[in-house]
Amino acid sequence: MKTLSTEPVQALTSEGSKSKAIYAALLLLVIVGALVTYKATAALGVIHKVQSTGAFQPRTNVLPVPGSNLQINVFRRSLNYFWVIGLALIFGILISGVVRVLVTPRRWTQLLGNGYLRPQLVGGVAGMPLMLCSCCVAPVFSTMYERSARLGPSLATALAAPSLNPAALILTFMLFDPRIAVTRLIAAILAVFLATAVVERLFKTRLKACPLSSDDTEPLTVRAFLRSWAQVALRTVPLIIVGVVVSMIVARWLPFGILASTWGKLVAIVVVALIAVPLAMPTFFEIPLALILISAGAPAGAAVAMLIAGPAINLPSLFTITRATNWKVAATVAGFILALAIAGGLLVSL
Numbered sequence: 001m002k003t004l005s006t007e008p009v010q011a012l013t014s015e016g017s018k019s020k021a022i023y024a025a026l027l028l029l030v031i032v033g034a035l036v037t038y039k040a041t042a043a044l045g046v047i048h049k050v051q052s053t054g055a056f057q058p059r060t061n062v063l064p065v066p067g068s069n070l071q072i073n074v075f076r077r078s079l080n081y082f083w084v085i086g087l088a089l090i091f092g093i094l095i096s097g098v099v100r101v102l103v104t105p106r107r108w109t110q111l112l113g114n115g116y117l118r119p120q121l122v123g124g125v126a127g128m129p130l131m132l133c134s135c136c137v138a139p140v141f142s143t144m145y146e147r148s149a150r151l152g153p154s155l156a157t158a159l160a161a162p163s164l165n166p167a168a169l170i171l172t173f174m175l176f177d178p179r180i181a182v183t184r185l186i187a188a189i190l191a192v193f194l195a196t197a198v199v200e201r202l203f204k205t206r207l208k209a210c211p212l213s214s215d216d217t218e219p220l221t222v223r224a225f226l227r228s229w230a231q232v233a234l235r236t237v238p239l240i241i242v243g244v245v246v247s248m249i250v251a252r253w254l255p256f257g258i259l260a261s262t263w264g265k266l267v268a269i270v271v272v273a274l275i276a277v278p279l280a281m282p283t284f285f286e287i288p289l290a291l292i293l294i295s296a297g298a299p300a301g302a303a304v305a306m307l308i309a310g311p312a313i314n315l316p317s318l319f320t321i322t323r324a325t326n327w328k329v330a331a332t333v334a335g336f337i338l339a340l341a342i343a344g345g346l347l348v349s350l
Contacts, residue, residue: 035091039131043167058288092136096143097229108148123153127160137161138320152200162311163188195336243316247280269345272302276309286310301345309341
């Protein structure tokens, strides 16, 4: 009796899987391309406006700034914040959901490679063009760590998106003294490529293996993508909401009035860094805040501390890191950013 060969069926199944993978990869490219286009267009508009006016006007309805008579409660400011970052946050969730289904743990290993240098470079370079604020890139970190179980490159992506945002760096060089701009750039590079590698080294043997949401054979279906997007949103958005509300409460303590030159430079730098670390702010917002600090009489080092710590992390992103790993990892990341902000501020103030 002849047996029917299953090779043609397996070949068709394999071809179908490859076609779905190609379509999924194209979907990811379309989403990332749309995000980069959206962020780049907005950034070019801001840069052109700054070139024309020589000034950067902040959104007073998001964070309180000196000289503004606008009285808005914490809840309303939180809503205004989400109105500003809403579309970017949706992009972050969409990218995370597609990556979660498309890029399997095995592919993550191939993409990142071994050692510490290459994974950090891949993670950092991948985060730069996203130009997302720390809140919006939090879902991307969550998915990268969940699927790759590599803490260093996941953190590198999360820090690179806001800290090495090309447009934010261009604006910094346009509006500030070169020493301030160069110090911000160096601190961002150290945070993205060095501090994150150190954090992974410190906690590599202490973290449990990250549970993977699916194996390498999960079918690439519409249902899988919808489920993935829902899971990413449910895991990250509630933490971001809580973090933003708490951050808006912290924002009411911004000490513009007391950071005059009569205070010691070290005290001013430390106070600004301590407040900037948990503060949630939209993309570019660290720049007008730093300008306001200088105009209020604070030393240049305090402005540097804001430029370094402000965009890098905040409470929502730290909550996300805590949930994915533990509070010790989040505290260590916050400690590194705080130390870099203080060191950068002191360097400029010498």
